[in-house]
Amino acid sequence: MVSSQVDTQEVLMEIRNVDRAFGGVKAVDNVSMDLRAGIITTLVGPNGAGKTTLFNLITGELSKDSGTIKWLGQPINRIKPFQAARAGILRTFQDLRLFNEMSVEDNILTSIEANSVPLPMAKSQRKARREKVEYALSRTGLIDKRHIRAKDLAYAERKFLSMARVMATDARLWLLDEPASGLDPNSYEKFLEILREEVKQGVTVCIIEHNLDIVIGISDRIAFLDRGKLLADDEPQTVLNDPDLRAIYFGERT
Amino acid sequence: MEAYLLNLVILISIYSILASTLNFIMGYAGIYSLAHAVFFGVGAYAGTFVATHFSASIFFTLPAAMIAGAVLSLILALPALRVRGEYFVAASLGLQVLAVTIFSEWKSVTGGIGGLIGIPPLDIAGFEVFKPNQFVFVTVVGLIIVLFIINRLVHSSFGRSLRAIRDSESAAAAFGKNVPLIKTISVVISSALTAVAGVMYASYLSFINVESFTLDTSVLIMAMVIIGGTGTQAGPIIGAALLLLLPSLISYLDFLPQTEIGSIQQIIYGLGMALLMIYRPGGIVGLKKQSGGGKK
Known part of the structure; x- marks a missing residue:
């Protein structure tokens, strides 16, 4: 599931086998991935794929059913949102x-x-x-x-x-929930420029984004979620060229 | 006539403290309490207890009252502030009802329904304050000090945290704010300052009973805040002055049938509240703010 590609970059956050169900529906289903320092990881996937839920699980807004999350090598499984922020993990909200x-x-x-x-x-x-x-x-x-x-x-x-x-x-890690949605081209160019500049200065970003132009423009790595499952976590080209993932993405998007 | 006016100014000052301390949690932290009169009462009873059993010096009565108010508010805030806002309103209402029972029954401290009489005057470093013209000075200074403390808090990082929590609790937490702790601190500060008004009130009247600390008083204080302007600093004072002056103003209107003055007062209150809600939902002082918010 997780790409075996060699990567020397430091792992800031380690997510392992994280589960969360709402009623009978698995919103996040056995997700494991790493967030690496100094890059932009983009979470893509159809609406309801579990992207925002994953953010909520990382920051402690929601509690996990099972699995572990480590931040800078330390487990942060029972962290509260304010503690996550003080530890250097910040998030924005879709709304x-x-x-x-x-x-x-x-x-x-x-x-x-x-x-x-x-x-x-x-x-x-x-x-x-x-x-x-x-x-x-x-x-x-x-x-x-x-x-x-x-x-x-x-x-x-x-x-x-x-x-x-x-x-x-x-904060060292920014979790951005659709920060560019609804922006006009001028504004999102400005937004991308800001983001690139901040990453250059050492910030690590995990971003939820639907606009493929933006995804292509900024991603160092793409994680593809669908119905709670992590289907891919790899180089942008590998993920974007995968015909199965493209079918899910464009087929289910309304 | 002079005594009458002094009496009004003293009561307005005391109620301004009550309204301002309620506004501190209501307007800035978004915490709606229906138990404000409880902390007023606890301050009055605790101050009186210390004054009659130990020393009437405000260096003892005020801290004792403030500590009693603070501790009691912790008992309310610790469980109630961990859950959503509506529960605090319900919990505070419960405390208010419970407190009235305790105030009426705990005879050794509160004097029961009959209350306490012969409460000693305020003793400020050996100087006894009992004449109204001295007392007016003390209450106005007391009000100024309370307003100053609230003003400093509101304009500090703490005040910004409170407003952030009021506007979005989840975003405030996402930016590192310990929401339950900050809310609890604000309630404790508010209650401790409220107790100060209780001490002044008790020693001014030299008589207190449970009637002054009922749910009616809590609602009256909340009305003062809302009518004056929630979340503004002048609003609670204007609200307190207006609601305390209204009965006297009405009694000056000779053409009204004096026997029906009570019900006429109620009608005017009701009408005033309804008109205010329609035309100035932000309160008298909150007008500007409200119209600014309406524009896009």
Whole structure:
């Protein structure tokens, strides 16, 4: 199932035999795969294939029925979402889940403030946070919109804010759930450019994406899920040229 | 006349503390509590207990009341905040009902239904506050201090975390926020500050009984927040002032039949609430915010 291709890249996350059923339906069925450092792994597959469920299992949003997940060599089987984030695993949501009543700037700022207790901060620490926010604002082109409430942004801006929240953090692994869906060609070019740049700087990305142009444009590796099963996890060309997978992908997609 | 006005200002200040502390959890964290009067009562009883049995100095009564309020709120928050928001409303309602029973029955501490009389005045470093013109100063300063604390919290990373949780709990957690812990801390802070109002109230009236801490009071405080403007800082104060002044204003209207004043007051409340919900759903202060949100 998992490709035997030699890969010297460090494995950040090791997913082994992970199962999760809803009622009688196996949403994720005995999935094993690795997420390797410094590359973009794309999860593809028809709707309902279990891609988002897999994200939810990784971050602890949902509990696994069985299987193990290791992060940097340590098992994280009973992790809670906030602990996953603090360990360096961040995810975005398909429905964005922005902090709608808060300004663009506060959305980003609060995303890098994980402390629970209201303690005063050192000046240098505050400055470092400011810089991260400025960085994310300028990279996503939201710098002029910083005081606008998230819910008053246009669609593409909302998608970029969802990215900006992740970009400002120090997370090592980004799990992006259809971050480019619905973007116009200009916007998704900008999105791809941001993503490539961040990966170059050392971020590891696992992305759920339907648009084949984007899949081809960014993937270092493609994992193909269908009805909860991992059918392939390989080089992009190998997966995209597999006639069986193409049939599933185009045949079942509505 | 002067005494009458001072009395109003004192009560408005005390209720402004209650409304502001409720708004802190309601407007910023999205936690709806129907037990706010319980913490008001616990502050009043605990402060009175310390004042009559030990020392009337606010350096003892205030911390004792705040600790009692905080500890009791933990008992509510720890189980109730781990589940979804609706359960907290139900759990707080349960606590409110339970607390009224305890306030009425625990005679050695609360004096039972009859309540407690002869509560000593506030003692601030040896200075006894019992004249209304001194007391008004204390309550206004108390209100300012409470507002200052809330203001600092709301504008800190903690306040941002609360608002993030209010807007999307799952996203807040996905960005590393320990949602149950942050919510619990906010409830504990709110309850401890609420207890301060209880201490002031008890020593101002020098008499308390369970009537002041019933579900009616909790609902009244919530109405003050909603009418004034949830999630705004001036809103709860305006709401408190309005709801406390309304009865007096109505009694000044000579043309109204004085014997029916009670039911007329209820009609005006009902009408006011309905109109507010239609025209200013964000509350009196929340108007601007609301119209801004409507535009796309």
